[in-house]
Amino acid sequence: MKHIKRRERESSEIRRKIIEAARSLFLNQGYAEVSMRKIADQIEYSPTTIYHYFANKEAVVRELLLEGNTLFLQALQQREQEGRAAGLNALDMLKTVSDAYVRFGTANPEYYNILFISNLESVSLVSLFDSGRFKGFELLEAGLKAAMEEGCIIQGDVRLIARSVWSMLHGLTSLLLNFEFPMAKSNDELIAFTIDTFLRGLSR
Amino acid sequence: MKHIKRRERESSEIRRKIIEAARSLFLNQGYAEVSMRKIADQIEYSPTTIYHYFANKEAVVRELLLEGNTLFLQALQQREQEGRAAGLNALDMLKTVSDAYVRFGTANPEYYNILFISNLESVSLVSLFDSGRFKGFELLEAGLKAAMEEGCIIQGDVRLIARSVWSMLHGLTSLLLNFEFPMAKSNDELIAFTIDTFLRGLSR
Amino acid sequence: MKHIKRRERESSEIRRKIIEAARSLFLNQGYAEVSMRKIADQIEYSPTTIYHYFANKEAVVRELLLEGNTLFLQALQQREQEGRAAGLNALDMLKTVSDAYVRFGTANPEYYNILFISNLESVSLVSLFDSGRFKGFELLEAGLKAAMEEGCIIQGDVRLIARSVWSMLHGLTSLLLNFEFPMAKSNDELIAFTIDTFLRGLSR
Amino acid sequence: MKHIKRRERESSEIRRKIIEAARSLFLNQGYAEVSMRKIADQIEYSPTTIYHYFANKEAVVRELLLEGNTLFLQALQQREQEGRAAGLNALDMLKTVSDAYVRFGTANPEYYNILFISNLESVSLVSLFDSGRFKGFELLEAGLKAAMEEGCIIQGDVRLIARSVWSMLHGLTSLLLNFEFPMAKSNDELIAFTIDTFLRGLSR
DNA sequence: AATGAATGAGTATTCATTCAT
DNA sequence: AATGAATGAATACTCATTCAT
Numbered sequence: 001m002k003h004i005k006r007r008e009r010e011s012s013e014i015r016r017k018i019i020e021a022a023r024s025l026f027l028n029q030g031y032a033e034v035s036m037r038k039i040a041d042q043i044e045y046s047p048t049t050i051y052h053y054f055a056n057k058e059a060v061v062r063e064l065l066l067e068g069n070t071l072f073l074q075a076l077q078q079r080e081q082e083g084r085a086a087g088l089n090a091l092d093m094l095k096t097v098s099d100a101y102v103r104f105g106t107a108n109p110e111y112y113n114i115l116f117i118s119n120l121e122s123v124s125l126v127s128l129f130d131s132g133r134f135k136g137f138e139l140l141e142a143g144l145k146a147a148m149e150e151g152c153i154i155q156g157d158v159r160l161i162a163r164s165v166w167s168m169l170h171g172l173t174s175l176l177l178n179f180e181f182p183m184a185k186s187n188d189e190l191i192a193f194t195i196d197t198f199l200r201g202l203s204r
Numbered sequence: 205m206k207h208i209k210r211r212e213r214e215s216s217e218i219r220r221k222i223i224e225a226a227r228s229l230f231l232n233q234g235y236a237e238v239s240m241r242k243i244a245d246q247i248e249y250s251p252t253t254i255y256h257y258f259a260n261k262e263a264v265v266r267e268l269l270l271e272g273n274t275l276f277l278q279a280l281q282q283r284e285q286e287g288r289a290a291g292l293n294a295l296d297m298l299k300t301v302s303d304a305y306v307r308f309g310t311a312n313p314e315y316y317n318i319l320f321i322s323n324l325e326s327v328s329l330v331s332l333f334d335s336g337r338f339k340g341f342e343l344l345e346a347g348l349k350a351a352m353e354e355g356c357i358i359q360g361d362v363r364l365i366a367r368s369v370w371s372m373l374h375g376l377t378s379l380l381l382n383f384e385f386p387m388a389k390s391n392d393e394l395i396a397f398t399i400d401t402f403l404r405g406l407s408r
Numbered sequence: 409m410k411h412i413k414r415r416e417r418e419s420s421e422i423r424r425k426i427i428e429a430a431r432s433l434f435l436n437q438g439y440a441e442v443s444m445r446k447i448a449d450q451i452e453y454s455p456t457t458i459y460h461y462f463a464n465k466e467a468v469v470r471e472l473l474l475e476g477n478t479l480f481l482q483a484l485q486q487r488e489q490e491g492r493a494a495g496l497n498a499l500d501m502l503k504t505v506s507d508a509y510v511r512f513g514t515a516n517p518e519y520y521n522i523l524f525i526s527n528l529e530s531v532s533l534v535s536l537f538d539s540g541r542f543k544g545f546e547l548l549e550a551g552l553k554a555a556m557e558e559g560c561i562i563q564g565d566v567r568l569i570a571r572s573v574w575s576m577l578h579g580l581t582s583l584l585l586n587f588e589f590p591m592a593k594s595n596d597e598l599i600a601f602t603i604d605t606f607l608r609g610l611s612r
Numbered sequence: 613m614k615h616i617k618r619r620e621r622e623s624s625e626i627r628r629k630i631i632e633a634a635r636s637l638f639l640n641q642g643y644a645e646v647s648m649r650k651i652a653d654q655i656e657y658s659p660t661t662i663y664h665y666f667a668n669k670e671a672v673v674r675e676l677l678l679e680g681n682t683l684f685l686q687a688l689q690q691r692e693q694e695g696r697a698a699g700l701n702a703l704d705m706l707k708t709v710s711d712a713y714v715r716f717g718t719a720n721p722e723y724y725n726i727l728f729i730s731n732l733e734s735v736s737l738v739s740l741f742d743s744g745r746f747k748g749f750e751l752l753e754a755g756l757k758a759a760m761e762e763g764c765i766i767q768g769d770v771r772l773i774a775r776s777v778w779s780m781l782h783g784l785t786s787l788l789l790n791f792e793f794p795m796a797k798s799n800d801e802l803i804a805f806t807i808d809t810f811l812r813g814l815s816r
Numbered sequence: 817a818a819t820g821a822a823t824g825a826g827t828a829t830t831c832a833t834t835c836a837t
Numbered sequence: 838a839a840t841g842a843a844t845g846a847a848t849a850c851t852c853a854t855t856c857a858t
Contacts, residue, residue, distance in 0.1 A: 014817090032236045036853060046819045047853085057853065116383075117321065156397075160389045163379070164398040171375020175367070179320075185364045193360075194368040201405030218842085240828060250844050252830085261828065422838090440644045444832060454840045455832085465832065524791075525729070564805075568797045571787070572806040579783020583775070587728075593772045601768075602776040609813030626821085648849060658823050660851085669849065 015053045017043040019067065022060050027110030031118045034061070061114070068111035073135055075104040080139065090147035091199065097143060098169055098195045101136075105173035106187070117174055140165060153202045161202070168198045219257045221247045223271070226264050231314035235322045238265065265318075272315035277339055279308040284343065294351035295403065301347060302373055302399045305340075309377035310391070321378060344369060357406045365406070372402045423461045425451040427475065430468050435518035439526045442469070469522070476519035481543050483512040488547065498555035499607065505551060506577055506603045509544075513581035514595070525582055548573060561610040569610070576606045627665045629655045631679070634672050639722035643730040646673065673726075680723035685747055687716040692751065702759035703811065709755060710781055710807045713748075717785035718799070729786060752777060765814045773814070780810045 021042040025034045036057055040047040054060045079100035083093045105112035141162045147153045153161075172194050176187060183190065225246040229238045240261055244251040258264045283304035287297045309316035345366045351357045357365075376398050380391060387394065429450040433442045444465055448455040462468045487508035491501045513520035549570045555561045561569075580602050584595060591598065633654040637646045648669055652659040666672045691712035695705045717724035753774045759765045765773075784806050788799060795802065 035851075037851080048819050048821095048855090049817080051854075052818070157387075157389055159387050160394055160397060163387060163394055164376075164401060167375040167379050167394075167398055168372045168402065169375065170379055171371040171373065171377075172368075173375075174378065175371050175374055183361075183363055183367060185361055190364060190367060190371075193364060194371055197368060197405035198372065198402050199405070201401035201403070216841095239826080241826080251828085252844055252846095253842075255829075256842065443830075445830080456834090456840050457838080459833075460838070460840095565795075565797055567795055568802060568805060571795060571802060572784075572809060575783040575787050575802075575806055576780045576810065577783065578787055579779040579781065579785075580776075581783075582786065583779050583782055591769075591771055591775060593769055598772055598775055598779075601772060602779055605776060605813035606780070606810055607813070609809035609811070624820095647847080649847075659849085660823055661821075663850070664821065 012053065014043070014045065014049070017045075018050055018053060019060060019063050022064055023110050026064065026114065031113075036060075064111075065114050068108070068115045069135075071108065071111060072104055072115060073139075076100050076136055076139055080143075089152065090143065090150040091152045091203065094143050094147055094153075094165075094199060095195060097139070098165070098199075099191065101169045102173050102176070102191050102195075106176050109177050112173060112177060116170060117177075137162060137166065147202075152204065153199075154204055165198065165202075168194065216257060218247070218249065218253070222254055222257055223264060223267055226268055227314045230268065230318060230322075235265075235317075240264075268315075269318050272312070272319045273339075275312065275315060276308055276319060277343075280304050280340055280343055284347075293356065294347065294354040295356045295407065298347050298351055298357075298369075298403060299399055301343070302369070302403075303395065305373045306377050306380070306395050306399075310380050313381050316377060316381060320374060321381075341366060341370065351406075356408065357403075358408055369402065369406075372398065420461065422451070422453065422457070425453075426458055426461055427468060427471050430472055431518050434472065434522065439521075444468075472519075473522050476516070476523045477543075479516065479519060480512055480523060481547075484508050484544055484547055488551075497560065498551065498558040499560045499611065502551050502555055502561075502573075502607060503603060505547070506573070506607075507599065509577045510581050510584070510599050510603075514584050517585050520581060520585060524578060525585075545570060545574065555610075560612065561607075562612055573606065573610075576602065624665065626655070626657070626661070630662055630665055631672060631675050634676055635722050638676065638726060638730075643673075643726075648672075676723075677726055680720070680727045681747075683720065683723060684716055684727060685751075688712050688748055688751055692755075701764065702755065702762040703764045703815065706755050706759055706765075706777075706811060707807055709751065710777070710811075711803065713781045714785050714788070714803050714807075718788050721789050724785060724789060728782060729789075749774060749778065759814075764816065765811075766816055777810065777814075780806065 018039060021039045022034055025038055025042070034057075036047050036050055039060070040050055050060070054063070076097055079096050080093065083096045088096060105116075141158050144153070144158050144161050144165070148155055148158070172191060176190075180187075185193075222243060225243045226238055229242055229246070238261070240251050240254055243264070244254055254264070258267070280301055283300050284297065287300045292300060309320075345362050348357070348362050348365050348369070352359055352362070376395060380394075384391075389397075426447060429447045430442055433446055433450070442465075444455050444458055447468070448458055458468070462471070484505055487504050488501065491504045496504060513524075549566050552561070552566050552569050552573070556563055556566070580599060584598075588595075593601075630651060633651045634646055637650055637654070646669075648659050648662055651672070652662055662672070666675070688709055691708055692705065695708045700708060717728075753770050756765070756770050756773050756777070760767055760770070784803060788802075792799075797805075
């Protein structure tokens with residue numbers, strides 16, 4: 001193991017297969033079902049092989065977490081840039097980024113689960129502040145600050161408000177993922193309505 | 205099992221110990237960590253003894269779920285009645301019941317987890333519509349309908365709006381339970397701010 | 409327990425229920441499925457109650473064995489007497505008693521299993537020579553002796569021949585019980601053919 | 613499991629130890645007593661190790677069953693060829709193959725039990741018609757057909773007669789295995805006498 | 817680079833049985 | 838006469854992991 005350059009190991013094809021298998025198990029069967037042996041079976045390697053690429057199960061899950069973070073941030077940032085390119089005002093920016101948040105969650109349930117729902121104590125080593133969820137949070141805080149400066153929302157403690165917005169977005173996403181039930185209206189309408197309502201509440 | 209008198213069994217002290225141990229494990233370590241053996245260890249009885257009181261693990265968890273439902277509903281209804289007694293208008297009723305929801309969750313994290321976060325597929329036998337979470341939902345719909353009639357909130361699809369409110373409350377609660385991080389303001393302020401903001405968004 | 413007269417205990421209604429439940433479990437699910445708890449469940453008493461009537465599981469099974477013996481012997485003897493009443497000759501007597509043997513087995517699979525197939529080591533305490541199967545065997549030996557004296561079958565070691573006949577009857581019965589498979593002819597024909605053929609082989 | 617080379621696994625020494633231990637438990641204590649733990653104890657490995665070689669308990673027993681089938685058939689076929697080489701007539705062929713059947717059973721009680729006595733419902737996956745007992749049965753049917761054509765036994769439904777012969781052989785074997793009791797004559801004499809008598813009954 | 821071998825600890829559940837009442 | 842309480846030992850099976858090769 002020692003003579004292999006870190007780079008090569010990390011970009012190994014098997015390494016990718018491993019975390020893809022883990023992700024798929026996570027998605028289809030839940031965290032409890034992600035076992036080293038099941039991953040190994042899925043990629044048709046021996047369980048031992050996994051230990052060649054990851055120190056232990058936690059490391060696999062952590063990788064998944066990091067990957068999810070990256071993709072999550074990318075999704076938010078891309079929509080932000082699109083908004084900026086379209087010349088949106090601060091309020092509409094908030095709206096579009098909020099929408100991006102929920103879309104990411106519903107489109108990538110396995111990642112959203114890993115990031116925000118499963119209480120991965122075993123992975124809490126990844127300290128909260130390293131974790132990309134807080135980069136996403138900073139992005140949100142920045143957006144709110146801008147909106148305050150533009151005068152389109154109320155003045156107030158930015159962190160408090162950001163957390164409040166996040167709560168609304170998280171609740172929306174996680175109920176969509178876990179408790180769908182019959183509604184006359186579509187999920188899209190629910191998403192739009194909830195975000196709009198909350199932001200209207202914030203507006204001056 | 206039929207030969208045992210139900211009454212005596214259900215009021216047994218050990219029975220209580222069992223579900224309390226289960227509840228505590230649930231709270232501290234998550235569903236996956238609730239094992240019959242661990243429960244037994246905690247109450248200092250043999251694992252077999254648990255089977256004297258519950259048919260299997262699912263029965264233990266189901267009991268916990270039912271208990272949580274009952275307490276949750278009671279909490280909401282009590283606050284509703286207090287509000288009614290205090291002669292609150294429809295909007296303030298919504299506010300107070302919303303507050304009760306979040307308070308229940310933060311005060312009873314183990315129950316809130318069982319009810320709304322852990323995806324207890326194994327216990328899904330307790331059909332969704334019997335389950336108290338939907339009684340709570342009906343209570344919310346009724347409150348919204350009243351507020352619409354009083355003209356203090358916008359007109360709209362009651363079910364959609366109820367789900368929207370629930371999303372906000374659930375997000376608030378579950379982030380409080382799982383992701384506390386430093387804020388200048390207190391959790392109480394966050395709760396009040398979030399509920400107020402959302403309801404302001406709903407107001408005419 | 410001590411103050412109860414043996415007679416009463418043995419004729420108790422619950423005692424009967426217990427062994428009937430055991431018999432039914434034996435029949436429907438096989439020996440491995442006869443458990444004290446299952447018996448108790450079936451009769452709707454507590455498992456402990458069974459120990460009021462039987463020292464342990466072995467005692468229950470032993471009782472079943474004794475009962476099977478009795479019934480088995482009765483079946484053979486009744487047919488013998490009927491044959492005698494009908495004035496059958498020695499060879500026809502052998503035939504009719506042989507038929508009775510197989511009929512008993514196929515009509516009472518649970519008893520036949522207990523008596524001759526399940527290797528109830530735990531019950532082997534009931535010494536072979538007390539066991540009624542040997543009374544049945546004596547009956548067979550007597551029949552053969554009579555047939556020899558009448559000159560309708562070959563002379564020979566009676567015990568050897570009796571064991572030989574028994575082998576044929578047991579094979580017939582136990583394959584009927586455990587390995588039915590498609591045949592153009594009926595089981596009745598198979599039984600008659602096998603007994604006839606064997607006895608023809610014995611005839612002079 | 614797919615990632616392990618089948619060849620190496622199947623020829624493993626431990627694999628052999630496992631099934632030998634299982635066979636011995638089967639013989640000495642009956643099917644119900646074959647437990648993974650007991651096998652492990654006997655070979656002085658951990659129970660987990662067994663799962664390295666067999667998917668589950670059923671797989672162990674199935675292997676035993678298949679092995680028994682193979683050996684059983686080989687025993688019958690070998691004697692048949694010897695008979696053919698010796699130029700035996702059809703009736704003597706029946707005799708010698710019958711003898712081979714009983715010899716196999718008494719020489720390999722554990723296999724005979726697995727094949728014809730224990731009711732291995734759990735292993736019934738191995739469909740009856742694949743199973744060697746039916747290949748053995750076909751061999752018997754063929755022998756009878758030949759004997760009919762040679763005119764040395766009565767004409768009749770071959771399947772019925774084959775089943776009848778099988779019954780006799782099975783009864784002989786299984787009583788020899790399970791109920792030995794004092795006789796002046798030897799088991800060999802019993803076997804020869806029973807087979808001869810039955811076949812005499814079949815002769816013209 | 818990959819894996820076969822091996823395991824200790826754990827999972828839910830069932831069993832026959834004892835004992836005090 | 839009947840049972841509630843309790844248990845130690847067993848069941849099949851899964852898990853993450855280590856180690857020598």
